[in-house]
Amino acid sequence: MRVRPARPGTLRRRQTRTAYTFLLVPLLFFLVVRFIPTFLALRLSLFDWNILKEQQPFVGLENYRTLLEDEKFGQALKNTALYTVIGVPLQIALGLILALMLGRIRALRGLYRALYFAPYVTPIVAAAWVWQWLFSPQFGPVNTVLMWLHIPPQAFLTSPHQALATTAGLVVWQNLGFQVVLFLAGLAAIPRSYYEAAEIDGASGGQAFWRITLPLLNPTIVFSVVTGTISYLQLFTQVVNLNFTDQGGPLGSTMTVALYIYQLAFGRYQMGYASAVTVILFVIILAITLLQLKFLTRRYDT
Amino acid sequence: MKKLLTLALSPLALSLTFAAAAPVTITYWQYDYASKVDTMNKLIQKFEAQNPDIKVKQETFPYDAYNQKVATSVPAGQGPDVVNLFYGWLPQYVDSGYLQALPRADFPVKQIESSFVPMIQTSKMNGQYYALPTSVRTLALFYNKDLLKQAGVLTPPRTWEDFIAAAQKVVKGAPPRFSVLGFGIQPDGQDYHVVREVLVRQFGGSPYSKDGKQVTYDSDAGVKAMTFYTDLYSKYKLGTPNFFPGNNSYRDAFMAGKVGMIIDGSFAIGTIQKGAKFNWGVVPLPVFKGNGVRSNFGSYWVNGITKNAKGDKLAASVKFLKFLTSEDTQRTWLQAVGEIPASKKLSNDPSLRRDPVYGPFVYALPFAHSTLFVDEAGQRKAWVDAINSVILQGGSPANAVKKAATDEQKILNGYYK
Numbered sequence: 001m002r003v004r005p006a007r008p009g010t011l012r013r014r015q016t017r018t019a020y021t022f023l024l025v026p027l028l029f030f031l032v033v034r035f036i037p038t039f040l041a042l043r044l045s046l047f048d049w050n051i052l053k054e055q056q057p058f059v060g061l062e063n064y065r066t067l068l069e070d071e072k073f074g075q076a077l078k079n080t081a082l083y084t085v086i087g088v089p090l091q092i093a094l095g096l097i098l099a100l101m102l103g104r105i106r107a108l109r110g111l112y113r114a115l116y117f118a119p120y121v122t123p124i125v126a127a128a129w130v131w132q133w134l135f136s137p138q139f140g141p142v143n144t145v146l147m148w149l150h151i152p153p154q155a156f157l158t159s160p161h162q163a164l165a166t167t168a169g170l171v172v173w174q175n176l177g178f179q180v181v182l183f184l185a186g187l188a189a190i191p192r193s194y195y196e197a198a199e200i201d202g203a204s205g206g207q208a209f210w211r212i213t214l215p216l217l218n219p220t221i222v223f224s225v226v227t228g229t230i231s232y233l234q235l236f237t238q239v240v241n242l243n244f245t246d247q248g249g250p251l252g253s254t255m256t257v258a259l260y261i262y263q264l265a266f267g268r269y270q271m272g273y274a275s276a277v278t279v280i281l282f283v284i285i286l287a288i289t290l291l292q293l294k295f296l297t298r299r300y301d302t
Numbered sequence: 303m304k305k306l307l308t309l310a311l312s313p314l315a316l317s318l319t320f321a322a323a324a325p326v327t328i329t330y331w332q333y334d335y336a337s338k339v340d341t342m343n344k345l346i347q348k349f350e351a352q353n354p355d356i357k358v359k360q361e362t363f364p365y366d367a368y369n370q371k372v373a374t375s376v377p378a379g380q381g382p383d384v385v386n387l388f389y390g391w392l393p394q395y396v397d398s399g400y401l402q403a404l405p406r407a408d409f410p411v412k413q414i415e416s417s418f419v420p421m422i423q424t425s426k427m428n429g430q431y432y433a434l435p436t437s438v439r440t441l442a443l444f445y446n447k448d449l450l451k452q453a454g455v456l457t458p459p460r461t462w463e464d465f466i467a468a469a470q471k472v473v474k475g476a477p478p479r480f481s482v483l484g485f486g487i488q489p490d491g492q493d494y495h496v497v498r499e500v501l502v503r504q505f506g507g508s509p510y511s512k513d514g515k516q517v518t519y520d521s522d523a524g525v526k527a528m529t530f531y532t533d534l535y536s537k538y539k540l541g542t543p544n545f546f547p548g549n550n551s552y553r554d555a556f557m558a559g560k561v562g563m564i565i566d567g568s569f570a571i572g573t574i575q576k577g578a579k580f581n582w583g584v585v586p587l588p589v590f591k592g593n594g595v596r597s598n599f600g601s602y603w604v605n606g607i608t609k610n611a612k613g614d615k616l617a618a619s620v621k622f623l624k625f626l627t628s629e630d631t632q633r634t635w636l637q638a639v640g641e642i643p644a645s646k647k648l649s650n651d652p653s654l655r656r657d658p659v660y661g662p663f664v665y666a667l668p669f670a671h672s673t674l675f676v677d678e679a680g681q682r683k684a685w686v687d688a689i690n691s692v693i694l695q696g697g698s699p700a701n702a703v704k705k706a707a708t709d710e711q712k713i714l715n716g717y718y719k
Contacts, residue, residue: 050398051373051374051376051377052373052376052394052395052397052398052400053397053398054398054399129547129548132547132548133547136546136547137478137479137542137544138478138479138480138481138542138545138546143479147479153478153479154478155478157544158542158543158544158694159694160690160694160695244548244549245490245491245549245551246490246686246690249490249686249687249690250690250694251687251690251691251694251695252687263679266370266373267679267680268677268679268680269373269394
């Protein structure tokens with residue numbers, strides 16, 4: 001066989017074509033199971049679409065108008081914002097502290113890392129049950145400890161004022177393991193020579209952290225903030241399982257937008273109205289993510 | 303390859319032979335509950351023996367997802383021919399045209415009303431019945447004999463006054479740390495039904511207008527009912543909601559021997575019989591000393607025929623439904639599943655009325671009211687939130703009743719518009 005001299009660029013073009021061909025399959029999949037339903041939801045939100053009715057009348061923006069006056073939606077929106085504002089900074093701060101400490105220890109390193117990662121791989125439903133017993137006002141060990149410290153026992157999940165924070169605690173505890181792993185990877189990517197150079201220049205530990213560690217962790221932090229925010233905005237499973245008979249309760253104090261959508265759509269079959277809420281949630285997530293990417297991403301010269 | 307082909311063709315061949323023999327196959331759906339599924343399988347065998355030309359296929363789904371499963375099968379145009387539904391979901395399914403009215407020739411309205419207990423009239427819409435139950439459920443007071451005895455209460459309470467006195471003797475600890483509850487209060491358990499359908503009536507009111515389109519509990523009686531119920535928590539401190547974490551907090555805590563009394567339905571009998579390792583008993587729901595008005599909340603699961611059943615399938619479904627609601631089946635159901643027969647005659651049976659466990663539930667049948675729900679999930683939420691606004695936030699009972707009435711009326715208006 002005669003070898004034909006390859007023209008420059010042919011190989012590359014062929015590789016590109018192969019790549020596109022392979023990408024086509026997942027793209028089709030995404031199109032069918034993700035994008036098309038998303039746009040259908042947009043359309044659905046303009047109808048009074050009750051799954052059980054034969055007639056699904058077009059109502060224009062009526063669903064959105066109802067939303068503006070829907071107290072429960074307002075509450076769910078506020079709660080979701082609170083979860084995010086409490087949860088994201090807390091899990092990033094704790095995750096960073098733990099990762100820095102775990103990065104230093106040498107003995108039983110694997111064991112410690114496994115211990116901190118365990119909550120992340122624990123099924124959410126099981127973790128929610130354990131949390132309920134831990135924070136049970138009656139029998140919970142948390143209240144027992146509080147009483148040893150002469151602090152009055154608290155109502156936690158059964159109080160409209162404390163339930164949200166207690167729920168956020170569970171989510172933070174569960175996400176922490178993953179957060180620690182992200183930071184460990186980020187820390188490992190920082191060349192040791194920077195620290196050595198800093199040491200020679202007489203930098204203190206604090207200076208090394210603020211001038212080297214934190215700036216170089218920026219990509220990790222941005223990634224964590226963006227993915228963390230999205231996961232809090234979609235919070236659902238923990239909330240459902242922490243108060244199963246009054247989901248989102250007591251008095252709607254732990255209700256999230258995602259749970260509200262679910263209840264409207266699959267508890268009360270108001271698909272049109274639920275779609276309107278979905279569209280709003282989608283717009284919010286999109287806007288926040290774009291803002292975060294714009295303001296948090298900074299380039300540091302290395 | 304050949305093997306594969308045979309495999310692929312065999313269901314076809316199978317269905318062809320069936321078509322040749324021409325038996326009609328109908329599908330029946332109910333939720334997954336071991337004793338119900340087993341009993342239904344036996345009943346189906348019996349039915350098929352009586353009707354060799356009909357085959358019944360039972361399909362079951364988890365309880366929590368059951369209504370969703372049925373609802374999502376409606377727009378898909380799939381699903382069962384005969385379906386088991388909670389009566390409170392009926393308006394939505396009738397409205398959607400999913401259920402067929404029961405043929406008058408096979409199920410005459412008069413005959414239904416003379417042979418079934420009165421609460422089943424909530425299955426009648428537009429003058430026609432759309433579904434019928436095999437069994438019904440009412441509420442009663444379960445009490446822990448041992449705990450009451452230890453506290454010096456020798457006879458279980460028959461009046462609310464005695465109920466409070468007994469519970470006060472049993473309760474140990476103080477809010478928020480109780481060790482034993484006098485009353486396993488749980489607004490989102492059965493209690494919100496007690497406030498709506500029992501206490502409102504006992505205070506001389508009525509919760510809904512006769513056609514069920516208007517709430518009428520935003521009244522003196524409604525406020526009194528709400529005040530009385532929330533006082534059990536705030537004033538008398540008989541117990542606390544969510545004593546045990548979990549889905550059936552009050553019942554689990556009762557079965558663990560940590561609660562003196564709970565209000566629960568006859569559907570809980572089986573679970574409590576299995577779970578409670580102490581002496582326990584059942585008495586009818588208390589009344590007030592002053593007037594002695596009795597009331598109860600009745601509920602039931604019905605079997606109806608869907609729009610999927612046409613022609614031969616419809617005829618087979620009618621036969622199957624007749625079989626399911628027959629007195630024979632009701633008797634089997636009572637013995638095997640432990641649910642009260644829906645027939646007046648059977649539930650009037652002296653041995654059932656005298657039964658120490660079933661008696662108090664059967665006793666309540668003549669005056670048990672079942673609410674005509676149009677959006678069970680939404681209406682429940684309105685009530686649970688109203689009660690919680692009093693016991694968790696210290697709101698006034700009058701405002702709570704007003705809020706519940708506004709919210710629930712909005713839901714009713716949305717349905718009846």
